Amino acid sequence: MIITKPREPIKVLIADDHELTCLGLKTLISKQQDCQVVGIAVNGQQAIDLAKSCQPDVIILDIQMPVLDGHSAAIEIKQFDPYVRIIAYSSLANLPMEKNNQSTAFDLYCSKDISSQDLITAIDDLGKLAQSDKSQFRRVC
Numbered sequence: 001m002i003i004t005k006p007r008e009p010i011k012v013l014i015a016d017d018h019e020l021t022c023l024g025l026k027t028l029i030s031k032q033q034d035c036q037v038v039g040i041a042v043n044g045q046q047a048i049d050l051a052k053s054c055q056p057d058v059i060i061l062d063i064q065m066p067v068l069d070g071h072s073a074a075i076e077i078k079q080f081d082p083y084v085r086i087i088a089y090s091s092l093a094n095l096p097m098e099k100n101n102q103s104t105a106f107d108l109y110c111s112k113d114i115s116s117q118d119l120i121t122a123i124d125d126l127g128k129l130a131q132s133d134k135s136q137f138r139r140v141c
Helices: 019-030 044-054 069-078 094-100 115-141
Strands: 010-015 035-041 058-062 083-088 108-111
Touching: 010 019, 010 044, 010 115, 019 035, 019 115, 035 044, 035 083, 044 069, 044 083, 058 069, 058 115, 069 083, 069 108, 108 115
Parallel strands: 010 035, 010 058, 058 083, 083 108
Antiparallel strands: none
């Protein structure tokens, strides 16, 4: 008989400078049985600090934020945690064009008008990848 360990919840960090967006995302994600919001940041520097302390699997990161923009924050976060998956979350109308001009620090680009179900699916898919990669890294070390 094979006993499988239950999967850990996907740890999600939300980073957006709009309070209502953060609260909406937190409510949506918290309703998911296999997801856990581990922090909310209102600027890029806070996102970096919380990513270090909370070690999320997925970060939903607004591109345009005060103190430090999302792109710069994503690059710095990937330097200390290459396994975290980062979703660029933006209201910019030219998001696909923006994607071509950015580095690979973002794993996925989502417009803020994405459906709730599509965002949850993206979080779940990326979270599973992050957890798998982190698990493989621990086995090697």
